[in-house]
Amino acid sequence: MEKYDTVILGYPIWHGQAPKIIYTFLESYDFSGKTILPFCTSHSSGIGSSADNLHELAPNANWPDGARFAAGTSESEIQAWLESLELIDTTEVSTLPYDGIYPQHEPYGTEIGAMPGRVVWTYDPDSVEWDGKGYWWELDHFDESVILDMVNDSIAALGGKDTARDGWTALFTAHNAAHGKSGGYAAGQKIAIKANINGSAVYDDDTSGETKMSYTNPVLLKALLTSLVEEAGVAPEDITVYDVSRLFPNYLIEICTEGELKGVRFVDRDIGVADESAPIVWSHEFSGKVNYLPTCVTEATYVINLANLKGHSYGITLCGKNHFGSFINGNTMRPPEGANLHQWLTRNEMGIYSPLVDLMANANLGGKTVLYMLDALICAPSKGASITGDNSRWQQAPFNGDYTSSVFVSQDPVAIDSVGADFLMNEPTVTDYNGALRGDPAVENYLHEAGLVGNAPSGTIYTDSQGHTVTNLGVHEHWCNATEKMYSRNLGKDEGIELVSIMK
Numbered sequence: 413m414e415k416y417d418t419v420i421l422g423y424p425i426w427h428g429q430a431p432k433i434i435y436t437f438l439e440s441y442d443f444s445g446k447t448i449l450p451f452c453t454s455h456s457s458g459i460g461s462s463a464d465n466l467h468e469l470a471p472n473a474n475w476p477d478g479a480r481f482a483a484g485t486s487e488s489e490i491q492a493w494l495e496s497l498e499l500i501d502t503t504e505v506s507t508l509p510y511d512g513i514y515p516q517h518e519p520y521g522t523e524i525g526a527m528p529g530r531v532v533w534t535y536d537p538d539s540v541e542w543d544g545k546g547y548w549w550e551l552d553h554f555d556e557s558v559i560l561d562m563v564n565d566s567i568a569a570l571g572g573k574d575t576a577r578d579g580w581t582a583l584f585t586a587h588n589a590a591h592g593k594s595g596g597y598a599a600g601q602k603i604a605i606k607a608n609i610n611g612s613a614v615y616d617d618d619t620s621g622e623t624k625m626s627y628t629n630p631v632l633l634k635a636l637l638t639s640l641v642e643e644a645g646v647a648p649e650d651i652t653v654y655d656v657s658r659l660f661p662n663y664l665i666e667i668c669t670e671g672e673l674k675g676v677r678f679v680d681r682d683i684g685v686a687d688e689s690a691p692i693v694w695s696h697e698f699s700g701k702v703n704y705l706p707t708c709v710t711e712a713t714y715v716i717n718l719a720n721l722k723g724h725s726y727g728i729t730l731c732g733k734n735h736f737g738s739f740i741n742g743n744t745m746r747p748p749e750g751a752n753l754h755q756w757l758t759r760n761e762m763g764i765y766s767p768l769v770d771l772m773a774n775a776n777l778g779g780k781t782v783l784y785m786l787d788a789l790i791c792a793p794s795k796g797a798s799i800t801g802d803n804s805r806w807q808q809a810p811f812n813g814d815y816t817s818s819v820f821v822s823q824d825p826v827a828i829d830s831v832g833a834d835f836l837m838n839e840p841t842v843t844d845y846n847g848a849l850r851g852d853p854a855v856e857n858y859l860h861e862a863g864l865v866g867n868a869p870s871g872t873i874y875t876d877s878q879g880h881t882v883t884n885l886g887v888h889e890h891w892c893n894a895t896e897k898m899y900s901r902n903l904g905k906d907e908g909i910e911l912v913s914i915m916k
Contacts, residue, residue, distance in 0.1 A: 413441040413442070413443075416446065417446055418446065418448075418449065418499060419443070419446060419447070419449070420449045420451070421437075421448050421449065421451070421466075422450075422451050422452070422453070423450075423452055423453075423462075424452065424453050424454065425454035425462060429462045429465065430452070430462045430466060434466065435469060438469035438470050439469055443472065444472035444473065445472065445473070445474075446470075446473050446474070447474040447475075447476065448470060448474070448475055449476055449478070449497060449499075450463045450466060450475070450479075451478055451479040451481060452478065452479075452481070453482070453483075454480060455482065455483060455574075462478075463475065463477075463478040479493050482574035482575075483565060483574070484572075484573060484574055484575075484579070486527075486530075486569055486572070487902070487912065488901060488910055489572070491904075505903070506893065506896055506903060508892070508893045508895055508896060509893065510890075510892060510893055511838075511893045511895075512834070512837065512890055512893070513837050513838075513851055513852075514853045514856055514890050515853060516890055517889065518889065518908075519863075519887050519888065519889040519900055519907050519908035520860065520863030520864050520887065520888045520889065521826055521862070521863040521864065521865070521884055521885065521886055521888055522884050522887060522907075523827065523886065523887045523908070523909070524590065524824045524885075524886050525570075525586060525822065525823030525824050526571050526582045526583055526585070526586035526823060527570065527571070527572045528824070529824055529827050529887050529899075529901055529908060529910050530570060530822060530824070530827075530901075530909075530910045530912060531824070531827050531831045531909060531911050531912070532566045532570045532820065532822070532912045532914065533831070533911060533912065533913050533914070534562045534818065534819045534820075534821075534914040534916070535810060535817060535818045535914070535916060536558055536562055536817055536818075536916035537814060537815075538555055538558050538817075539555055539558045539789060539817045540553060540554060540555075540789055540790060540817045541553060541555070542790070542801065542815065543801065544801015544802065544805075545801070547622065547623075547624060548626075548790050549627070549630060551630065551663075554631040554789065556631050556634070556635070558916075559631050559632055559789070559819075560638055560639065562635070562819050562914075562916075563576075563635045563636055563638075563819060564576035564579075564643060565914055566819055566820075566821045566914070567580055567639060567783075567821065569914060570583065570783075570821050570822065571583050571586075575643075576639055576643040576644075577643045577644070579643075580597070580640075580643055580644035580645075581597070583782055583823060584596035584597040584714070584782055586823065587781075587823065591779075597644055597645065597714075599645070599647070600647075600650060601650065601713040601714065602651075602652065602708075602712040602713055602714075603640065603646060603651050603652070603712060603713070603782075604653075604654055604709050604714070604715050604780075605637075605651065605652070605715075605716045605718055606654060606655065606715060606716070606719075606734055606735065606738055607628040607654070607655050607718050608626075608627060608628050608655065608719050608720045608729075608734050608737065609628060609655040609658040609659070609660055609661075609737070610625070610626070610627060610655075610657075610658060610737065610795065611623055611626045612625075612660065613659035614745075618659075619659050619660065619661055619662045620661060621661025621662070621663055621664060624798035624799050624800070625795075625796060625797070625799070626722055626790075626792035626797075626799055627658075627661075628664075628787055630661075630663070630664040630667060630668070631789075632789060632819065633653065633664070633668055634667055636716070636718065636785065637651065637668055637676055638672070641673065642672070648669075648672070648673050648674060648675035648676045649675035649676075649677070651675075651677070652676075652677045652678070652679055652708040652712070653668070653676065653677070654678070654679040654680070654708050655680060655681075656679065656680065656681050656684035656706050656738065656739070656740050656747070657681055657737040657745070657746070657747050658680060658681060658737060659680045659681060659682065660678050665678050677708075679706060681740075681744055681745070684740055685708075686704035686705075686707075686740040687704055687706065687707045687709075688704055689710075690704060690705045690709075690710045691703065691704055691877075692704070692705065692739055692770070692771075692877055693878075694767060694770050695765070695770050695872050695873060695874045695875055696765040696767075696872055698752060698755070700741075700750065700751045700752030701741035701742055701750040701751055702741060703739040703740070703741045703747070703751050705738065705739055705740075705776050705777070706738070706739075706740060709777065709780075710776055712780060714780055714781070714782045715776075715777060715780040715782070716781065716782060716783045716784075717731045717735070717784045717785065717825070718785045718787065719731040719733075719784070719786055719787065720786065721786040721787065721788035721791050721818075721836065722791050722795070722836075723792065723793045723795070723797075723836055723842050723846040723848075723849050724794055724795045724846075724848070724849075725794055725795050725796060726754075726757040726758060726848060726855070727848050727852060727855030728832070728837075728849060728855050729795060730786065730829040730832040731784045731825055731829050731832075732768040732769075732772055732825065732829050732862070733768055735768075735772075735774075735777050736748045736753065736771075738777060739751070751767075753767045760854045761854055761857065762853075762854050762856075762857050762869065763857070763860075763869040764857060764870050765861070765870045765872045766857055766858035766861045766862075766870075768858040768861075769858055769861045769862045769865060769872075769874055769885070770877070772825050772826075772862055772885055773865065773874050773877070773882040773885060774876060775876040775877055775878045778885065779876060781825065782823070783821060783822075784821065784824075784825050784828045785819065785820065786819070786820035786821075786832055787819070788816045788817075788818035788819060788820055788835075789815070789816065789817055789818065790804050791804055791806070791815075791816050791842070793842045793846045794845065794846045797845065803841060803845050806839050806841050806842075807839065808835075808838060808839055808894060809895070810915065820832065824886040824887060824909075825862070825886050826859060826862045826886030826888045827886050827909045829859060829862075830859055830889060830890065830909060831891075831899075831909065831911060833855070833856055834890055834894075834897075837855075838894040859888045862885045862888060863886070863887060863888030864888075865882050865884065865885050866882075866883035866884060887908055887909055889908050889909055899911050
């Protein structure tokens, strides 16, 4: 101990005090003239009198004020504390070369959210237990309590708070502030959740859900609803889950409307009502049907975009494309085809107009979105793929041949899709099964358009569908490499994406 001038002393709080082994440590050495920097970890208790009691065991040491870190504390917050001590240089440095398919560039756009540019990735391998046989979505393949903890931990970390309750408050407050309003969620305000039910009732009216194609994980949806009701204080009857291009499986509706969730409403293509006062106005002229938003969206105060992390026959499908199920135009089973949107996804070019950016910018869709979430518990390699154990077990770390067992959340739509694009493009299991994505950087065209929306590469002037020009949607960049998975804010910069990882 005589070799050290400064000791950083960490311990968990047990009943308001440090564990006895810390007492033994302090009694075992002479700390005269040394600086001891205490910090503690706890779920709810503060550092309290624990540090003061320890001072008595090393009275001749210098004891600066201690710090407390909760379960949702991010790596950047810990770095900020260390930097405030001015002891060491804590800036992370990437030690490996960039290995991506996408061209590397500085951050495009300005970060948004309660914690600007933050994307939270929560990984817990205990959330999924599937032998790869049968249907991927069967309820006994998922641990409901683990997934609820994942959602709550993600919300807390995204808001920069210790609890999901405080996290939700931070998210609603930040969203409102960005729109010139004050306060958080108010009782009675409606929330519309856009689920991705693309794999259900694709070709018929079958509502059994018995397909191997992907759709929103039922247990994750239930966890999100439970968190909204229990932690955010939203009444079930004020929540609508919708996808007006598909039909929800009956079993999914049943588990998401029972018990404390009774009253949650589901709107599908059979009962969705077009709000003819809210047509989508595209920022580029092209032929196609007139498209109307459903009333469940236009009457909502907030939207939650619950998308899937998966490949697509056009490359990738994330939060941006999730809104292909958010409009009605008379083509009941294929609204995007009626709208003639796929022409912009098949051109495989950079620097062209993207309808995805129009949907992100739409005042009633992206403009109302308080939370973006990627369901990454079990990931499909492509839109129409039958999910099997072989094509959904990922190779990159930390998955290492197992399921992704993850949830991603953000308030920045460009940032979360940028992170999702990095994960997909750099996953051999996905690219082996998806030739449209493999080696094709043009799938990120919409991210460049969105990140640079105020001066889009295509020259398009994007609006919010209500006549207002959009100048910022969020921040786009790529990670440093597939091993370290760090973005600009992780590397100590004041701009760009921050990927906060919660590893269980």
